[in-house]
Amino acid sequence: MPGSAAIELASPANRTQITRALLRLRELILSGEFAPGERLSELPLVERLGVSRTPLRLAFTALEHEGLLRGLPGGGYVVRGFTEADLRDAIELRGVLEGTAARFAAQRGSGRDQLRTLRTINDAIEELVHQADYESFENYVELNERFHAQLLALAHSPMLDRALDGIVSLPFAGPSAAFVFTEAELPESRDVLIVAHYHHRAMIEAIARREGARAEAIAREHALLALRNLEIVLSHREVLEQLPGARLIALRPSATEPLT
Amino acid sequence: MPGSAAIELASPANRTQITRALLRLRELILSGEFAPGERLSELPLVERLGVSRTPLRLAFTALEHEGLLRGLPGGGYVVRGFTEADLRDAIELRGVLEGTAARFAAQRGSGRDQLRTLRTINDAIEELVHQADYESFENYVELNERFHAQLLALAHSPMLDRALDGIVSLPFAGPSAAFVFTEAELPESRDVLIVAHYHHRAMIEAIARREGARAEAIAREHALLALRNLEIVLSHREVLEQLPGARLIALRPSATEPLT
DNA sequence: GCGCCCAAGGCTGCATGCAACTCAGTACTA
DNA sequence: TAGTACTGAGTTGCATGCAGCCTTGGGCGC
Numbered sequence: 161m162p163g164s165a166a167i168e169l170a171s172p173a174n175r176t177q178i179t180r181a182l183l184r185l186r187e188l189i190l191s192g193e194f195a196p197g198e199r200l201s202e203l204p205l206v207e208r209l210g211v212s213r214t215p216l217r218l219a220f221t222a223l224e225h226e227g228l229l230r231g232l233p234g235g236g237y238v239v240r241g242f243t244e245a246d247l248r249d250a251i252e253l254r255g256v257l258e259g260t261a262a263r264f265a266a267q268r269g270s271g272r273d274q275l276r277t278l279r280t281i282n283d284a285i286e287e288l289v290h291q292a293d294y295e296s297f298e299n300y301v302e303l304n305e306r307f308h309a310q311l312l313a314l315a316h317s318p319m320l321d322r323a324l325d326g327i328v329s330l331p332f333a334g335p336s337a338a339f340v341f342t343e344a345e346l347p348e349s350r351d352v353l354i355v356a357h358y359h360h361r362a363m364i365e366a367i368a369r370r371e372g373a374r375a376e377a378i379a380r381e382h383a384l385l386a387l388r389n390l391e392i393v394l395s396h397r398e399v400l401e402q403l404p405g406a407r408l409i410a411l412r413p414s415a416t417e418p419l420t
Numbered sequence: 421m422p423g424s425a426a427i428e429l430a431s432p433a434n435r436t437q438i439t440r441a442l443l444r445l446r447e448l449i450l451s452g453e454f455a456p457g458e459r460l461s462e463l464p465l466v467e468r469l470g471v472s473r474t475p476l477r478l479a480f481t482a483l484e485h486e487g488l489l490r491g492l493p494g495g496g497y498v499v500r501g502f503t504e505a506d507l508r509d510a511i512e513l514r515g516v517l518e519g520t521a522a523r524f525a526a527q528r529g530s531g532r533d534q535l536r537t538l539r540t541i542n543d544a545i546e547e548l549v550h551q552a553d554y555e556s557f558e559n560y561v562e563l564n565e566r567f568h569a570q571l572l573a574l575a576h577s578p579m580l581d582r583a584l585d586g587i588v589s590l591p592f593a594g595p596s597a598a599f600v601f602t603e604a605e606l607p608e609s610r611d612v613l614i615v616a617h618y619h620h621r622a623m624i625e626a627i628a629r630r631e632g633a634r635a636e637a638i639a640r641e642h643a644l645l646a647l648r649n650l651e652i653v654l655s656h657r658e659v660l661e662q663l664p665g666a667r668l669i670a671l672r673p674s675a676t677e678p679l680t
Numbered sequence: 681g682c683g684c685c686c687a688a689g690g691c692t693g694c695a696t697g698c699a700a701c702t703c704a705g706t707a708c709t710a
Numbered sequence: 711t712a713g714t715a716c717t718g719a720g721t722t723g724c725a726t727g728c729a730g731c732c733t734t735g736g737g738c739g740c
Contacts, residue, residue, distance in 0.1 A: 177694065201721070212695045213722090214474070218481060225485040227582065234702060235722050249579040256520050257583075260513065319509040319587070322487065323517075326586045327579070437724070461691070472725045473692090494732060495692050 177215035178222075184209050185219050189228050189239055190331050192407025196241025200229070226329045228408075242332075242409050247390055250333035255383025257324045258311065258335075262375035265314035266367045274314050275368060281307045282360045289357050300353070301336045307360060308335040311379075314367065331405035338389035356385055437475035438482075444469050445479050449488050449499055450591050452667025456501025460489070486589045488668075502592075502669050507650055510593035515643025517584045518571065518595075522635035525574035526627045534574050535628060541567045542620045549617050560613070561596045567620060568595040571639075574627065591665035598649035616645055 359382040366375035619642040626635035
């Protein structure tokens with residue numbers, strides 16, 4: 161579940177009623193339990209989630225800032241829907257921001273051992289790229305997330321962390337979200353992983369050589385790879401269903417099943 | 421007060437107790453009433469703001485997401501401080517995102533009349549650039565904000581809006597924040613306005629010609645202008661005081677007044 | 681004298697009652 | 711028939727009481 165661990169913000173302590181409500185509610189929304197635009201009333205959810213209205217409201221506001229809910233002028237919240245254009249923009253924005261992270265990393269080039277960590281992660285990825293079993297894939301996703309997290313760490317910019325959080329918290333915009341289709345063993349899957357791994361290597365090289373502009377360009381192109389994945393997913397409806405929050409996406413009429 | 425109107429999010433209706441608490445509390449924080457790292461307790465603020473604990477807490481969470489407060493693991497909130505590096509990064513990130521907005525505008529080039537609106541705003545700015553009185557300056561700031569808002573509108577990207585909101589909501593990162601020093605009539609002020617206006621014109625031209633890369637580069641450089649302003653402000657402590665949220669900034673020792 | 685433990689105060693997390701607001705449906709009037 | 715005003719249900723906004731947590735200070739034991 162990408163993005164679920166993104167905005168923890170741990171404002172009040174964890175394992176509170178707020179956290180309970182937040183996790184459960186986010187799960188319900190991403191599972192498509194509510195239709196986009198549907199209003200979420202407090203009282204029905206109170207008994208459904210087993211928390212009282214106060215923490216539930218705080219969970220609402222958290223989800224609003226996270227982008228999954230939208231506040232109504234007269235009070236109350238509705239589930240937010242996304243268009244295909246939103247998905248594309250979110251992914252491209254992630255590319256822009258990760259590109260900035262890569263550039264910062266190259267320009268500032270502080271942590272020598274931090275860069276080594278990045279290399280270590282990527283070496284581990286290399287061993288998985290050519291494997292086809294499901295477990296390897298799960299490991300790949302895990303390592304891929306760590307790679308991107310480490311890249312961000314190399315940038316040494318809390319402000320950049322914040323900005324990227326706002327994008328990655330969306331269910332489909334994380335660095336691994338679009339890989340879901342690989343699970344379905346679509347034929348295009350293998351090559352994408354190889355290219356992605358090449359991007360990682362090139363990025364590391366550019367950062368090590370302090371080639372900021374190149375590092376930025378590669379990171380952007382790397383995200384566009386996810387965009388390509390998304391196009392594939394959008395054209396395979398049976399795979400799309402596995403994408404978290406798929407029910408929140410308003411498909412273009414052309415991609416929609418005919419009205420029966 | 422840049423950024424104060426940024427995240428309205430109008431979640432619950434306006435003119436509520438939450439809004440009252442939010443506006444007043446933000447004002448108090450930006451005015452430097454609380455030191456960075458200082459803990460904000462609910463009860464003292466309840467009597468000070470005249471609202472009860474419930475809306476106050478919601479205001480806390482809003483300010484946390486806005487970036488002015490930080491939640492403690494054990495509960496409670498502290499005022500967040502910023503380093504000079506944070507300021508620089510925030511401004512540079514605004515440049516990156518506004519650059520993306522300009523590129524989107526160039527690539528998508530939808531609204532012909534929207535672009536005309538941008539031109540109209542900039543024509544109005546042109547008449548003010550060479551005036552020196554205070555009223556003109558206020559109008560300039562107003563028009564400058566509108567220019568940047570309109571540029572964002574041209575991008576037609578709600579996701580981009582969101583990302584930029586997260587940056588601009590910071591008190592010193594808005595497109596006009598660094599212009600405060602002009603009020604103090606520092607000698608460098610005039611030329612900056614002229615260059616900024618040139619950037620605006622070049623941006624419009626690039627967008628009209630669908631030159632995405634150029635539009636992006638100009639917008640980035642345009643933000644770096646604010647960065648230069650910031651450097652000037654940071655070296656004039658008497659002007660710095662006028663920057664909203666100045667008391668939240670941890671100055672480098674070199675720029676700090678000697679320990680007396 | 682130093683360190684640990686205990687207790688008390690203060691603070692936040694949570695639940696719930698009350699009030700005000702919004703919206704929908706209906707009936708009445710022009 | 712169309713428009714308006716009213717009423718009612720449902721919902722959210724707000725305040726406050728209570729309970730549990732963390733912190734801090736003092737006292738006691740080693």
